[in-house]
Amino acid sequence: MQDIEYGHVKIKLNEILEAKNISINKLAYRSEMQRSQIRKYCKNEVQRLDISILARLCYSLECTLEDLIEYVPLRNN
Structure with a gap:
């Protein structure tokens, strides 16, 4: 079975x-x-995102989930 690349989720906490x-x-x-x-x-x-941790981070940083994570699609060249 061949792995299929879907892109990745970027955590923008830093x-x-x-x-x-x-x-x-x-x-x-x-x-x-x-x-x-x-x-x-x-x-x-992080391999698996924990929604309670994401909520905790958003609350502590006064930001939204959209501010914190981003989906980066695969670029086919």
Whole structure:
């Protein structure tokens, strides 16, 4: 069975933190999450998105889900 490429989901947490000038430590405190977990989201190293974590991040950062994640379709060249 051949793998089919569908594109990917990009987590834009790092960009939001930079734009709002918020550190990972401050976000960890606000969202009651571990820094290591936030770092994984910042580096797009998460395999499965947890909707409760996404809600927590949106609440803590005062942003929308659309601000936080983006679907990047596959580009066929």
